[in-house]
Amino acid sequence: MRIVLLGAPGSGKGTQAENIVARYGITHVSTGDLLRAEVAAGTELGKKAKAIMDAGGLVSDEIVLGMIEERMNKGLSAGFLLDGFPRTLAQAEALDAMLAKLEKPLDCTLFFDVDFDEITKRLLSRGRADDNEDTIRKRLAVYEEQTAPLISYYEGTGKLKTVKGVGSVDEISQRIFDVLDAHR
Numbered sequence: 001m002r003i004v005l006l007g008a009p010g011s012g013k014g015t016q017a018e019n020i021v022a023r024y025g026i027t028h029v030s031t032g033d034l035l036r037a038e039v040a041a042g043t044e045l046g047k048k049a050k051a052i053m054d055a056g057g058l059v060s061d062e063i064v065l066g067m068i069e070e071r072m073n074k075g076l077s078a079g080f081l082l083d084g085f086p087r088t089l090a091q092a093e094a095l096d097a098m099l100a101k102l103e104k105p106l107d108c109t110l111f112f113d114v115d116f117d118e119i120t121k122r123l124l125s126r127g128r129a130d131d132n133e134d135t136i137r138k139r140l141a142v143y144e145e146q147t148a149p150l151i152s153y154y155e156g157t158g159k160l161k162t163v164k165g166v167g168s169v170d171e172i173s174q175r176i177f178d179v180l181d182a183h184r
């Protein structure tokens, strides 16, 4: 199974990603986690990415696509869940081209529908280094401008499934499983 998770920062992608990969035995690929690992390891890439992440901006498509390509080449045989990627139209198009070449098209894009007031509340209580009020505002603006257009992009492919991302973690997981079980 090959899945993309789409949603604003704080929409619950990371939390639900853990439950999804456990149930379906697929690999979790989070570009946020990959980037934080580069930062922690102090690599050149990490140094470039850190300032951008701390300011709430998007790391360049080139860097992110390079990371994804490298991860794909390591093999993702049973399937994968992409979390935090694609985040721009250029990333989505590059992903489609990459997967077409591998003859492994996406099965489904899950969009987590949560309103911005709820998201801001959640991010403020999460307390990660990039979760202060200014950065949150910036990340949500970037999301609106660069990532939200992917909703209609995936709608156009007929692969978009919207899941209401409000409720308990278990309730939301169940909604997701209902959608994904139909794709097995």
Ligand code: ADP
Binding pocket: 008, 009, 010, 013, 014, 031, 032, 033, 035, 052, 053, 054, 056, 057, 058, 059, 060, 061, 064, 083, 084, 085, 086, 087, 088, 091, 139
């Ligand atoms: P969140 O779920 O709060 O959006 P992530 O862990 O997905 O957090 O990402 C943290 C930061 O890493 C983003 O704010 C951005 O700077 C960078 N990042 C992650 N994924 C991408 C991507 N696909 N393209 C560009 N930047 C990214």
